[in-house]
Each structure stands twice: as C-alpha cells, then as structure tokens.
Amino acid sequence: MIRFIYSRTFLAFAIALVIVLLGLVMQVKGWLQPIEYALLQAPRPVSNIVRSVAEPVRVFFTTIGSLRSVVRENATLQAQVVSLQQQQVQLDKLRTDNDLLREELKFKGQSKLTLESCSVLSIDPQELSDTMVLSCGKEQGIQEGQAVLSQGYLVAKVTYVGSYTSTALLISNAQSSIDARLSKNNTEGVVKGSFGSGMVFDLVSQNADVNAGDLVVTAGINSRIPKDILIGQVGNVLSNPNDLFKKMSVTSPVRQRAVEFVYVVKQ
Amino acid sequence: MRYVVYVIIIGAIIGVTFGLFASWGWNGLVPDLILLMVIALSLVFEGLDYLFVSLLGGFWLDIVYGLPIGSFTIPLLFCGAVSSLLLRKWLFSEVKWYHFVGAIIAATILLKFWIWLYSNMLFAFHWYAVPVSGGQIMRNLIWAIIANVVLAYPVYVIVEMFARSQLRWQKNKIKL
Numbered sequence: 001m002i003r004f005i006y007s008r009t010f011l012a013f014a015i016a017l018v019i020v021l022l023g024l025v026m027q028v029k030g031w032l033q034p035i036e037y038a039l040l041q042a043p044r045p046v047s048n049i050v051r052s053v054a055e056p057v058r059v060f061f062t063t064i065g066s067l068r069s070v071v072r073e074n075a076t077l078q079a080q081v082v083s084l085q086q087q088q089v090q091l092d093k094l095r096t097d098n099d100l101l102r103e104e105l106k107f108k109g110q111s112k113l114t115l116e117s118c119s120v121l122s123i124d125p126q127e128l129s130d131t132m133v134l135s136c137g138k139e140q141g142i143q144e145g146q147a148v149l150s151q152g153y154l155v156a157k158v159t160y161v162g163s164y165t166s167t168a169l170l171i172s173n174a175q176s177s178i179d180a181r182l183s184k185n186n187t188e189g190v191v192k193g194s195f196g197s198g199m200v201f202d203l204v205s206q207n208a209d210v211n212a213g214d215l216v217v218t219a220g221i222n223s224r225i226p227k228d229i230l231i232g233q234v235g236n237v238l239s240n241p242n243d244l245f246k247k248m249s250v251t252s253p254v255r256q257r258a259v260e261f262v263y264v265v266k267q
Numbered sequence: 268m269r270y271v272v273y274v275i276i277i278g279a280i281i282g283v284t285f286g287l288f289a290s291w292g293w294n295g296l297v298p299d300l301i302l303l304m305v306i307a308l309s310l311v312f313e314g315l316d317y318l319f320v321s322l323l324g325g326f327w328l329d330i331v332y333g334l335p336i337g338s339f340t341i342p343l344l345f346c347g348a349v350s351s352l353l354l355r356k357w358l359f360s361e362v363k364w365y366h367f368v369g370a371i372i373a374a375t376i377l378l379k380f381w382i383w384l385y386s387n388m389l390f391a392f393h394w395y396a397v398p399v400s401g402g403q404i405m406r407n408l409i410w411a412i413i414a415n416v417v418l419a420y421p422v423y424v425i426v427e428m429f430a431r432s433q434l435r436w437q438k439n440k441i442k443l
Contacts, residue, residue, distance in 0.1 A: 023336040046282025125288035159396040167333040
C-alpha cells in the first residue's frame, strides 16, 4: 500500500483530483464560462451532421411503425381543422367586439411577453439530469426560474444561469413542478414531471370538470412564469375515484429532446 | 500526437452521443462511450493515457450534461485507475475481453451511483441547483448497462488496434 502511494499512478491520480476540485470551485464561481462555452460549441458540427442523418431515419421508421395510427390521427385532425375554422370565425368576431369595448372603456392593452431566442447547445441524452444547456445567460438578461418555450409550449424552466450559458430543467423531469390550470374553466392543479418523459396534472379537485383534450396552461402563481402559456393537453385519468385528488396525464406535441431553438420568457 | 488523437476522438464521441442518442435514446439506452474507452485504455496501454482521457472526457461530459464538474470526471478517473491496477497488475496477468465486460458493469453502476450522490451532496451545500433523481437513475440503469456491455467488445477491439498501430509507428519512426 505504501509502495502504491509513492507510485507514478497515484501521483497522477492525486493531481487529477486536485484539478477536478479546482474546476468545481471555478465552475461554481462562474469563472469557467468561456471554457464551458467553447467546449459546448466544439462538438456541435459533429452532432448536427449526425442528427441530420439520424432524424430522417428515425422519422421514417416511426412513421412505418405507426402507419395505422397516423391515418386515424389524420382523420381526427381534419375534423379538428373544420371545427377550429368555425371557432376562428367566432373568435375573430369576438376579438373585434373586445377591441371596440376596450377602446370605449380605455382598458390597458394585453401585456406582451418579452422573449429571448436561444439555441440549445446540448440536451442530456441519458435522461440523468434531464437538462438542456442554452446559448444565453446573464449577458442576455436570463434569470433563474424563467420559462423556456418551444413552438409556444412550455418545455423547461431555467435552473442555473452563467454569463454566456444557462441550464434549464425539462418539465418532464420527475423533480419539476409547475402551477397550472385548465384554460376552459380555470381548474387549478400542478403539472409534475414523471419518469419516462411524461407529465401529470396533479392535485386537481375530484369534483373538477376535466376531460381528455382540455388544454393545460400555466397559472401564473410563480412570478417568473407568466400565466396562460400552453403546457399540453389532458390525456388519460390516472387516479381512482376514491383518491383525494384527480390525477391525469398531460401530453405535449413538442418533442422536448429534439428542440434546437427555444425562447426564454424574460417578461 | 497520440494526445491530439484522443482530443479529436473525445470530441467526436460527444458529438455522436448528443447528435444520435438525444433523439434516438430510449429509456436511457445510451452507451457511456468515454467510460468504455477509459477502461479499454487502462487495460491495453501501459502508460497513463487513461488518466488523460478520463480527465478531459469527464470534464467535457460534465459541461455538456450541465452537471457539476466531477460528476463524470471523478468516477472515470477512479474506474480507470482501479481497472488498471486490479485487472492488469494485481489480479490477472492476462486480461481477457470478459474481464473488460465485468469491469464495464461495475464501472457503470459506480458511475451512475456517483452522479446521484455527488449532485445531491452539492445540492445540500447549495452548490448545484437540481439534484439528479435516484429513481430516474435506477430506472435507466439496466438499459445503460446493456448498452455499455453490447459496445464493450467493439470498443476494446478498436482500442487494441489503436495500441498496435502506435507500437508499429514507434518502431518505424523516421529518425532525422
């Protein structure tokens, strides 16, 4: 054992450990940001090439595997388009009336979200930390707790901000919880992540009127996440009628692990 | 020259892992290619190449995974050193490929357990924002082991071929 302590291997191992500890301290202090940014950017050309080849292959095999459900889904979507077109006409009429009334009553206009566009430098492929590293940080005005959107849907929440990069936790992670409500009747609950890239709408009153397909949006209780940001659609009921609260699955059309660009809501 | 090759290989491995498995990965069925490389190097090479690869590769992985420095680096350093000392020097005079597979299984378990422990420890000291969930690690552990075991032999063979080419290159070095 004593002979081992004086060996070259042990010395190299000890030096490496000291370097790691120094690196950790520097990372916590934020002094590693330029190196982190360079290391995040370096493998991107390779990963972009690989992704551009792998993604069409994945889509091809997924489509073949689910051809029957695609046909069924297509029919449902066509029916939805017709129904939504009718709703759009009604909404246009309501919007015109609403604008006129606001003008009459001198109501303050709707506040608009201030968005910062960021590219996704990396997403944890092993589902360990379920985080994504974004190309914007304090320099761009990003703060911890802010919402990260993709295609208008909430996909993550910023958990760590460096000078040039920030880390966001995917909302499908088991440790994520977002205050939410149903857009149709303001039924409140909490959207939590669950193992296996899913989400659940939990802590909903048993008497609440919730149906599959209802839209779930942010409730706005958290000051950093504005209300009415889309989270997903209600899926199956997961709880029993005897349970204290109702619990339902929530599905989002956004493939969180495939996003390349996102918006951070700065308010 | 060898070290430049290692840097390029590590960058390429990270690029491929994040390009391919971020969209293809299923239930954590993602191989830890750097871990496989470190253990293969520790068994094949006499020098301290595995320490260089574990330090650089681990550091790079910590950053791209958004984890605190040391999450991958420390277990990679430890696994490389232990497999080099135990398998190559102390226990087995001749290393067979199945020794490598055994080392891979043990190293994968140690790596995942360490990531959970380390992130939670740093979270307790307010040095890291979100601790890695133990449940999530356990759920994906078996798939990670399968992915690593499947790729263990091909990686071992590639590293051995690289070692042979290095030897040949050393022997036929042009002397000016």
